Amino acid sequence: MSAAPPVFLGSEVVEKHLHRASLLIPSLEAALANFSSGAEGGVVQPMRTVVPVQKYSGFLGVMPAYSAKDDALTTKLVTFYEHKKDSSVPSHQAIVLLFDPRNGSLKAFLMPADSEVLCILGAGVQAYSHYEVFTEQFSFKEVRIWNRTKENAVKFARSVKGPPVQVCSSAQDAVTGADVIITVTMATTPILFGEWIKPGAHINAVGASRPDWRELNDEVMKNSVLYVDSREAALNESGDVILSRAEIFAELGEVVKGTKPALREKTTVFKSLGMAIEDTVAAKFVYDSWSAGN
Numbered sequence: 001m002s003a004a005p006p007v008f009l010g011s012e013v014v015e016k017h018l019h020r021a022s023l024l025i026p027s028l029e030a031a032l033a034n035f036s037s038g039a040e041g042g043v044v045q046p047m048r049t050v051v052p053v054q055k056y057s058g059f060l061g062v063m064p065a066y067s068a069k070d071d072a073l074t075t076k077l078v079t080f081y082e083h084k085k086d087s088s089v090p091s092h093q094a095i096v097l098l099f100d101p102r103n104g105s106l107k108a109f110l111m112p113a114d115s116e117v118l119c120i121l122g123a124g125v126q127a128y129s130h131y132e133v134f135t136e137q138f139s140f141k142e143v144r145i146w147n148r149t150k151e152n153a154v155k156f157a158r159s160v161k162g163p164p165v166q167v168c169s170s171a172q173d174a175v176t177g178a179d180v181i182i183t184v185t186m187a188t189t190p191i192l193f194g195e196w197i198k199p200g201a202h203i204n205a206v207g208a209s210r211p212d213w214r215e216l217n218d219e220v221m222k223n224s225v226l227y228v229d230s231r232e233a234a235l236n237e238s239g240d241v242i243l244s245r246a247e248i249f250a251e252l253g254e255v256v257k258g259t260k261p262a263l264r265e266k267t268t269v270f271k272s273l274g275m276a277i278e279d280t281v282a283a284k285f286v287y288d289s290w291s292a293g294n
């Protein structure tokens with residue numbers, strides 16, 4: 001019997017079945033815990049391969065993963081290019097291939113506590129999705145944004161549906177007094193400095209995914225308790241971790257499992273690089289929802 005032809009689920013279908021990104025939180029928590037559980041977690045996720053396309057200042061990432069517990073097998077292919085101001089295409093473009101783990105057939109493609117002050121540095125695609133999830137999950141009294149190009153921060157503040165956003169003229173103004181700081185930029189040198197940060201703040205560092213790129217300076221890295229998504233990836237790919245030589249305290253999956261504590265009273269950094277297993281559970285979520293309603 002031949003395999004059913006793969007279906008293509010474009011961004012509209014994904015948004016219909018994943019109408020709020022937070023629907024993924026339980027699956028992502030479980031995936032992080034499984035990833036940090038070694039063989040018994042049933043996750044197979046080799047380090048991603050990143051191919052530099054030097055001529056055009058770009059990269060191609062190949063991110064395979066299998067989750068035995070979810071019985072889901074995927075590979076994401078993602079390109080990320082230095083953003084050209086006049087470019088009509090997004091800086092990141094990705095497709096997730098979801099396979100049937102039983103026989104390898106291709107099933108579908110998939111494109112993709114009391115904190116009061118939230119600060120977002122950057123106003124691109126990730127800024128929007130982080131705003132959506134953070135303002136839905138937590139109640140902030142104030143949300144601030146700073147972006148290198150101010151007009152994009154103003155556009156962000158005008159277009160988001162949710163709590164009002166204050167546009168700041170400097171990163172320092174945005175960060176001063178903030179309880180939660182999200183860095184979602186394409187910066188390759190630090191944009192966040194330790195001396196600006198309120199003790200006890202939490203920093204969610206999402207950009208700087210190359211070994212020689214930085215978003216955070218050494219002081220931020222050294223004066224915080226450092227959590228990562230994957231130790232192996234952080235030690236190979238994160239310029240903020242490698243160049244600062246900061247010590248990794250825990251993987252987030254270990255916190256989810258309860259084997260390492262969340263030190264909420266300390267200044268903490270979560271250095272996220274993105275993991276293929278996150279795409280695996282997200283692709284399965286959308287595909288299962290799509291097939292159920294089809």
Ligand SMILES: NC(=O)c1ccc[n+]([C@@H]2O[C@H](COP(=O)([O-])OP(=O)(O)OC[C@H]3O[C@@H](n4cnc5c(N)ncnc54)[C@H](O)[C@@H]3O)[C@@H](O)[C@H]2O)c1
Pocket residue numbers: 080083090091092122123124125126127147148149152184185186187188189191205206207208209272273274275
């Ligand atoms: N950790 C993860 O899981 C994960 C997943 C996806 C993307 N990312 C990373 O998150 C970051 C943002 O991604 P995106 O899709 O929102 O990108 P985007 O291109 O949509 O937005 C990039 C933002 O960075 C700003 N910027 C660019 N160069 C800068 C610089 N030198 N200094 C300060 N700001 C600068 C731009 O003004 C823009 O606001 C990227 O580094 C991306 O690789 C991480």
Ligand SMILES: O=C(O)[C@@H]1CCCCN1
Pocket residue numbers: 061078080092209273274275
């Ligand atoms: O995990 C991801 O999907 C992205 C790909 C681009 C680089 C940063 N991480």
